[in-house]
Amino acid sequence: MYTLKKSLGQHFLRDENICRKIVDALQEHPFSRLLEVGPGGGALTKYLIELPDVDFKAVELDEEKVTYLMQTYPVLKDRIVHRSFLDIAPPFNEEFTVVGNFPYNISTQILFKILQWQELVPVTIGMFQKEVAQRVAAPEGSKVYGVISVLVQAFYEVEYLFDVSQQSFTPPPKVMSGVIRLKRTPGKYQFTSKGDLFHLVKTAFNQRRKTLRNAVKGLFEPDVLADDFFNKRAEQLSVADFAALTYKMKKGQPRPVTPENDLT
Numbered sequence: 001m002y003t004l005k006k007s008l009g010q011h012f013l014r015d016e017n018i019c020r021k022i023v024d025a026l027q028e029h030p031f032s033r034l035l036e037v038g039p040g041g042g043a044l045t046k047y048l049i050e051l052p053d054v055d056f057k058a059v060e061l062d063e064e065k066v067t068y069l070m071q072t073y074p075v076l077k078d079r080i081v082h083r084s085f086l087d088i089a090p091p092f093n094e095e096f097t098v099v100g101n102f103p104y105n106i107s108t109q110i111l112f113k114i115l116q117w118q119e120l121v122p123v124t125i126g127m128f129q130k131e132v133a134q135r136v137a138a139p140e141g142s143k144v145y146g147v148i149s150v151l152v153q154a155f156y157e158v159e160y161l162f163d164v165s166q167q168s169f170t171p172p173p174k175v176m177s178g179v180i181r182l183k184r185t186p187g188k189y190q191f192t193s194k195g196d197l198f199h200l201v202k203t204a205f206n207q208r209r210k211t212l213r214n215a216v217k218g219l220f221e222p223d224v225l226a227d228d229f230f231n232k233r234a235e236q237l238s239v240a241d242f243a244a245l246t247y248k249m250k251k252g253q254p255r256p257v258t259p260e261n262d263l264t
Contacts, residue, residue, distance in 0.1 A: 012040045012041045012043060012101075012169060012170050013040075013043040013044065013101050013127070013168060013169055014043060014168065014169060014170050015164070015167075015168035015169075016043075018164055018168050019043050019044055019047055020047070021161075021162065021179075022044060022099065022125060022127070022179060023044070023047045023048065023051075025125055025161055025179070025181060026097065026099055026125050027051075029097070029122075029123045029183065031054065031095075031096070031097040031122075031123065032053065032054060032055060033054070033055045033056075033057075033092045033094060033095065033096035033097070034048060034051070034054050034055070034056050034057070034096060034097050034098075034099065035057050035058070035059065035091055035092070035096055035097070035098050035099070036048055036056070036057075036058040036059070036098075036099055036100050037058075037059055037085045037098060037099070037100030037102060037110065037126075038059070038060060038061075038085070038100050038101060038102060038103055039058045039060055039065070039069060039080075039100075040060070040062075040065055040101065041065065041068065042068075042069055042072060042073060043101070044099065044100075044101065045058060045069065045073065045076075046073065048099070049073060049075055049076070055092070055096075056079060057079050057080070057081060057091050057092070058076065058079060058080050058081070059080070059081040059083060059084075059085045059088060059091070060080055060081070060082060061082070061083060061084045061085075063082065066080055066082050085106075085110060085113065086106060086109055086110070086113055090117055090120050092120070094120070095120055095121070095122055096120060096121065097121070097122070097123045097124070097125075098114060098121055098123075098124040098125075098126070099124070099125045099126065100126055100127070101126075101127040102126045102127060102128055104128070104129045104132075104173070107126075107128045107129065107132050108132065108148055110126070111136065111148060111152060112151075114182070115151060115152065115155060118155045118156070118184060121184070122183070122184040123181065123182065123183055123184065124156075124181070124182040125161075125179065125180070125181045125182075126179070126180060126182075127164060127177050127178070127179045128177065128178060128179075128180065129173075129175050129176075129177060129178075130163060130164075130175060130176040130177055130178040131144070131175065132148075132178075133160060133177070133178030133179070133180045134160070134178065135148055135149055136148055136149060136152050136158055136180060137149070137158040137159070137160045137180055140235065140236060140237060140238045140239075140241075141235060141236060142235070143235075145235050146205050146208070146235070147201055147202055147205045150201045150205075150237075150239050150242055151197075151198060151201060152182065153239045154189050154191070154197060154239050154242070154243065155184060155185065156182035156183060156184050156185060157182070157183045157184075157185050158180055158181070158182055159180060159181045159183070160178060160179075160180050161178075161179045161180060161181055162178070162179055163176055163177070163178055164176065164177040164178065164179060165177075189239055189240060189243040190243060191242075191243040191244075191246040191247070192246040192247055192249070193246070196246040196249055197242065197243065197246050199219070200216065200219060200242060200245060200246060200249065201234075201242055203215065203216050203218075203219060204216050204234035204237070204242070205234045205235075208233060208234045208235060209233070210233070211230065211231055211232065211233060212229070212230045212231070212232050212233060212234060212237070213225050213230035213231065215233075215234060216230075219249050219250060220248060220249060220250060221250060224248050
């Protein structure tokens with residue numbers, strides 16, 4: 001068999017009903033290429049490899065789990081990428097769907113990676129700590145609305161699908177989990193660049209208790225900041241508001257999109 005590694009945030013799904021619900025939700029949007037992130041003991045994998053006409057791959061960091069999966073499901077030969085999901089290049093050259101019971105200790109980083117790949121990933125279904133799932137799906141004005149809410153919703157429609165109890169896992173985590181679906185919405189929001197949008201959102205929420213005028217004063221000219229709109233706080237702005245503001249930012253300040261650990 002295999003052992004559990006707390007250092008990798010491992011909580012293995014054992015509830016077959018939840019597995020089937022995830023696979024059912026996955027099949028609501030047609031796909032021909034699928035990447036599973038963190039298959040672990042194969043709870044989802046055993047269903048995914050049975051899907052007809054799907055080019056399936058899985059990415060798993062834990063060598064022990066890779067060995068177990070290969071021995072248990074020989075069909076996975078040459079289909080497992082033995083690396084951290086955060087370090088790999090896109091495993092397909094064409095569009096692919098992502099699914100997984102995501103390790104909680106890197107779940108926001110996984111979302112950031114998917115944002116980097118958004119042109120290739122039209123749909124993602126993932127299980128997260130419930131608090132994180134709710135944050136990703138939160139609308140403006142919510143107390144949990146923040147950086148990750150805006151950045152994900154700028155590219156994807158987020159649907160909270162269902163809760164998952166602690167007893168659905170081995171070992172049971174201390175918190176509830178939640179499954180969400182991201183469905184790409186190309187062209188829904190217009191902004192100057194990813195770099196501008198990410199920098200603006202992160203700067204605004206970095207001092208979320210301050211008015212927008214004080215939080216982002218370095219990014220706009222004084223005459224722009226004089227607008228009453230900047231009396232608002234970051235959590236009061238919609239995704240559309242943030243996107244529109246990128247066109248009013250100071251020019252000539254290169255803002256590359258770089259991975260960060262804290263997207264909350």
